[in-house]
Amino acid sequence: MIESERQKNDAVGHLSRRACWAGGQSLATMLMAKSLAQPELVSLAAAFIDGETLPVEPTRSALDVIWSNPQKAKAALQYGTTIGYLPLRRILLERMLQSDGQTSRQTGLSVDQVIITAGSNSALHLLGDTILNPGDIVLCGAPTYFVLLGTLANLGARAVGVDMDEEGMVPESVEQCLDYFEQNSELDRVKAIYVTSYFDNPTGVTLSADRRRRLVEIAKRRSKQTKIRIIEDTAYRELRYWGDDIPSMRSFDKEGDTVAIAGSFSKSFSPGIRVGWIVLPRDLVGPVLTQKGNIDFGSPNFSQHLMCSVLEEGLFDKHLETIRAQYAKKLDAMVEAVEESLDPIGGVRWIRPDGGLYLWLSVPGHLDASHGGRLFDRAVEEGVLYVPGDHCYPAEYRNIPKNTLRLSFGVPPCEEIRCGIAALGRALKQVH
Ligand SMILES: Cc1ncc(COP(=O)(O)O)c(C=O)c1O
The missing domain is CATH 3.90.1150.10 (Aspartate Aminotransferase, domain 1)
Structure with missing residues (x-):
């Protein structure tokens, strides 16, 4: 407007x-x-x-599998649940743990913490809507994903820039920012640090493994009256052309109470199908689901069944x-x-x-x-x-x-x- x-x-x-x-x-x-x-x-x-x-042909094949079984087809055409289609959530959790070289027993993560959304942007908005009051602060890279800046403005939150370099977000700059807010008695307004950890939009940089560990440690240590969460955006994780994948920031969150990790099939498969997800610390699951229930009581079920079939048939990889x-x-x-x-x-x-x-x-x-x-x-x-x-x-x-x-x-x-x-x-x- x-x-x-x-x-x-x-x-x-x-x-x-x-x-x-x-x-x-x-x-x-x-x-x-x-x-x-x-x-x-x-x-x-x-x-x-x-x-x-x-992926025209892979999508057709995945759809054929659903359509060849009337029970499956009807299930896909019915309402789903607010949290999302269980088989898809299971696959997403398994894939994430496998990429991070962890097991659910090691992390204590369960499928109840995985929520499906209509693209990851809506997951980011939903999480922001659940944890941010007007005037709350989110630390973001300078530069950062500009759509998120609109989301934060919409929620009345303050986006505060921290330095970026070739290794991604600079931990020392995060500490300085937090020092500044502490001196100004505003530390309790800092609710989150937003990081696109793989092939950032706009810089293209991937946060180094050492910095992943350090940023998670900073968020935990500097959480006083207010918990500082890390919102890890992995929209581009699958789009790696050279080198080896590195474990997510979430994998460094031993207590599982700090990092919320969002992902998407928009860049890796199809933005039109519009399936994204978020894996949340346990205490945020209930509040986020309540909020989501008020908004849509479930993202498009058909798209979720379709993506699940794409994954189950090996078409995604x-x-x-x-x-x-x-x-x-x-x-x-x-x-x-x-x-x-x-x-x-x-x-x-x-x-x-x-x-x-x-x-x-x-x-x-x-x-x-x-x-x-x-x-x-x-x-x-x-x-x-x-x-x-x-x-x-x-x-x-x-x-x-x-x-x-x-x-x-x-x-x-x-x-x-x-x-x-x-x-x-x-x-x-x-x-x-
Ligand atoms: C960093 C980042 N996060 C999230 C998204 C949102 O993607 P979607 O809502 O289509 O999943 C984008 C889209 O460009 C992006 O660049």
């Missing part, structure tokens, strides 16, 4: 305070308007997945092989194009990820890459769209840089990626 409209509605009392707090979708709207006005633009902005490899190979090629194409077209310009830096869908770039400090800045406008004229990095910073951060960009390689084919980066190179040269 545009600002003037929101103020008008607020003034006459049409909207709730929450609706007025909602940040709106100004970035997405702006990017979409640009794409519509200039359809020939190469979009390195959209966070969508590759359209070519969408097979599909992962296909998309990993495809995205690895696209990431290579983007990095090669950046080396060829942008590196020679000077002062351009980037972090090469081992997976995910994003490349985070910074240009020399005197250049303005933000929306309305010279680089953005020149880039659009040259034929390429990117996400201005300043949109990804929490409002409460000491120094929001304007010289960063997020590039996505999920959607365009390799040739388009090369054209898009060449266009960005031309724009950069003009404003340098």
Whole structure:
């Protein structure tokens, strides 16, 4: 909603305070308007997945299995439960424990702590809605997943930025932030630390194993009157193209009372099926389920049965092989194009990820890459769209840089990626 409209509605009392707090979708709207006005633009902005490899055949096969058994088909077409389809929750828990090299006996985790949602964004909103009061604080990377910033604004919470580097969130910066809030008698307002632990959106970085352990330890040690939770977002965990998987932050939470871990099939299989999940510390399960019951009394049951069949038939892991190979090629194409077209310009830096869908770039400090800045406008004229990095910073951060960009390689084919980066190179040269 545009600002003037929101103020008008607020003034006459049409909207709730929450609706007025909602940040709106100004970035997405702006990017979409640009794409519509200039359809020939190469979009390195959209966070969508590759359209070519969408799993049409695997989904058909999984559906055939359900449809060939009338009992199964009817169960899928019926209402489900608030917590979600038990066989799917069992598989998700098993897979997570297996990836982390743990057993449920070691962790004390049970399937009652796994809740299915309609995508992981709704899981993040649901958890926030359950633990945050207006004015509560969530520490986020600077930069972070910008949609979450809208979610937090909607809940009236404060998003406070902490430093990020090539290893992910910087523990010392988290400690400094907590010191600051303690000195200002606000430590009890800090409710959570939000971390995308694998192939972060927007930076592409993966939090190192050592930092996983340290951040969990900090959250536990600094919890006084208020428990500080870690919200671990693993939306991109399965999209690894090189190197070995590393255990989740949750696996370092020995007491099981600190980390809530959210996941999704949106990037690894299909966002249209819209299945996500969250594994919660035991004390949060009841309150989150009560809240969820009030909202939807269960996410789409049909989608859950479908995803369960995809997993049971071995179709998911097979599909992962296909998309990993495809995205690895696209990431290579983007990095090669950046080396060829942008590196020679000077002062351009980037972090090469081992997976995910994003490349985070910074240009020399005197250049303005933000929306309305010279680089953005020149880039659009040259034929390429990117996400201005300043949109990804929490409002409460000491120094929001304007010289960063997020590039996505999920959607365009390799040739388009090369054209898009060449266009960005031309724009950069003009404003340098
Ligand atoms: C870091 C991160 N978390 C969560 C999501 C939400 O995904 P979904 O709601 O489709 O599961 C996204 C989507 O782009 C994301 O980038």
